[in-house]
Amino acid sequence: MLESLRTALVRAKGRAAIRMTGGARRPGEPPIVRPRLPFLGHALAMGRDLTALLRECQREHGDVFTLLVAGRRMHFVCDPHSYPHVLKAQDNLTFHEIGQEIGTRAFGYFEPPPGPDYDELERYYHDHLKNAALGPLTSRMEERLRVAFDRFAGDDWQDEGLFDFSARVIFAAGMETLYGEGIADAAALRDFQRTDRWFPLLAAGVPAGAFPGLLRARERLLARVDRMRPDASAFIRARDLLLARMTTPRNRQHLQVGILWASQANTLPAAFWSLAHLLCDPHGRAAVVAEVEERGFADLKRLPKLFSSICESLRLCSESLTIRLVGRDCELGLADGRSIALRAGDRVALCPQLMHRDPEIFADPERFRFDRFLSEGGGPRQFSKRGQRLPIPLMPYGGGVSMCPGRFLANNEVMQFAGLALTRLEIELSEPSLPPLDKTRAGLGVLSPTRDIRCRIRRRPARTAVNAAS
Ligand code: HEM
Incomplete structure (x- = not known):
């Protein structure tokens, strides 16, 4: 005893x-x-x-x-050479519990119970956000972006904050692409930004009840995504029907708002930085505009310069941590041949931002070079460290089991946004350099600027409009 x-x-x-x-x-x-x-x-x-x-x-x-x-x-x-060792150690290192904990803390949902329906829910990401399903989503996004640019920019010069403008356009287009036309008004963006603002504290465990304004904003978003809209994307409709079968109506709303957050929270700042970097780089801007002008948006794979510039922007503005929970006491082998001992309950983390700004991998790493990811043969550009090729040199979408399922859609959305903005609009920045990153959200995804940047914007007059984008 x-x-x-x-x-x-x-x-x-x-x-x-x-x-x-x-x-x-x-x-x-x-x-x-x-x-x-x-x-x-x-x-x-x-x-x-x-x-x-x-x-x-x-x-x-x-x-x-x-x-x-x-x-x-x-x-x-x-050591980025050891990243695959962590990502592949799925028997001992898991993500599920971490994802659930964040989902419950930040969005108030609980995961539906495991079983065939749950597996089907997970499969929806694959069936509806990539391969053949990407075509309709991407076409719809282009259409909604054109509508949004027309709505938010006029024929006369208007003074704007570039971040604010980018957020309005990409939020309206992105949310309407997934959830249906007319759903993303100014109030929806305000409510989204209110919930997003408190995300770091909620994810860290501060109870949502501490923020009454957040609860009210969340309640309005829950009501907004509640209706099963016939013109919502196949992804959202299929999830709606499945969730209605698996869980309570209230939890279904919470889970759909979780997807709304995931689809917008990183895309807004990523769209801003992609456009802002190109606006500050006359050579890159001219090269991208010429490419879009010549090839149009019908096949985004034929826009390697635009794609490279988006990758380069993501390299500079994303700061997400990839975290795993250690399920049992074990050893983890690393790339240099060493092993480390891990205890059950500990966490293992990768911080790709260190790799993204490593001068041995990316020469002059703080500089935006629009063509850094462009390879002469057309395939992915190779990068190395200590004389060895890196398996994953760019990781804005995380990796392994928790890798962002919306990454293909996100790349397309940001490419379309930047390409259309540069060819449909005239944008003059009032300041020569960009504001620094807001580090207070580091570890949680794409960072916003510490402040907005002033600019003036108008629709490109018809005679100078670029053919491909008009
Ligand atoms: C530039 C835009 C985007 C970036 C940088 C981004 C990045 C990320 C990252 C880093 C994660 C977490 C990975 C981890 O924890 O290891 C994630 C998760 C997720 N993302 Fe994205 N994302 C973007 C856009 C999108 C879009 C457009 C969608 C569309 C639906 C989406 C859906 C999701 C979902 C559902 C998850 C959670 C997956 C899970 O918990 O298993 N994301 N994203």
């Missing part, structure tokens, strides 16, 4: 030590970067500038180290 009490006390003390300071390091485990603040650990420094913190730790401790984040041990694997 006394013995088991003592064991329980020792275990509780061990757990408390881990939550406060990371606990003792066991043989084979990565070095622990001891935090200054107990429990919160490195969470605040991560919120200030994640990449700077990781770079500093990497310099001091090498390519693998452990940080304490809100009471959890998080092992960062920073």
Whole structure:
């Protein structure tokens, strides 16, 4: 009795030590970067500038180290050659629980129970967001973008914030492509932005009830996506019908709002940066405009310069973490032949932003070069580190089991947005350089600018309009 009490006390003390300071390091485990603040650990420094913190730790401790984040041990694997080792270790490293936790915290939904219906729900991403299904979505997006550009830009010059303008256009077109015409008015964008603003805190575990304005905005979005609209995309309609069979009406609404967030939250800032980078690069802009003018939008694969410039923008503005939960005590082999010991309950994280800004991989990494991802043979451009080709040099969409299922649609949307904006509009920036990234959302996807950038915009007069885009 006394013995088991003592064991329980020792275990509780061990757990408390881990939550406060990371606990003792066991043989084979990565070095622990001891935090200054107990429990919160490195969470605040991560919120200030994640990449700077990781770079500093990497310099001091090498390519693998452990940080304490809100009471959890998080092992960062920073050598990009080891990324596939983490992504493929699916027997020991899982994502499902992490995805569920974030979904419940941020959007208030609970996952429907496992079973054949659930597997079908997961398959919908594959059946409706890629391959043959992409054609109708992409055509619809182009049509809705043209309508949105006409709605938000006139024949006379108007002063605008470029971020604000881009968000209005891409939100209206993207939401209407998925959910149906007329659904994305100004109030919908406001409600979306209200819920998005609090996403980092919700994902970190602050209860939604702490933000009454958020709850009201969420309630209005739930009502907005509630109606099963006949002109919604096949993806949304199919999910609606399946969810109606699997879960409560209320939970169905929450799950559909989750998809709304996923489809917009990164696309808005990505669209802004893709356009802004090209506007600041006269050579890149001219090359992309000439390509679009010559080839049009009928086949986006025939626009490699535009595609390369979108990849380059994503390289510079995306800062997502790919996180896995360690299911049981195990060893993880790395690319250099070493193994690290992992404990059940720990987390393993990849931060592709370190790779994206590594000068050994991308020369002059802070500079936007529209043709960086253009290869002479037309295939994907190869990049290497330490003389070895990198298997995944660009990772704005995450990787492995949690890789963004909307990535093909997202690439197409951003290409169409930037290509149409440059060929249908005249845009003059009032400032020569772009604002810095807002690092407070680092780890959660594409970052917004710290402030908007002023510009003036008008529709391109008819005689100078570019043929392909008119
Ligand atoms: C430039 C735009 C986009 C970027 C950069 C982006 C990036 C990401 C990333 C990094 C993740 C998480 C991966 C992880 O945790 O490992 C994700 C998840 C997801 N994305 Fe995207 N995304 C974009 C647009 C879209 C679009 C247009 C859709 C359309 C429906 C979409 C649907 C989703 C969904 C449903 C998930 C959750 C998947 C899951 O939990 O298993 N995304 N996205």
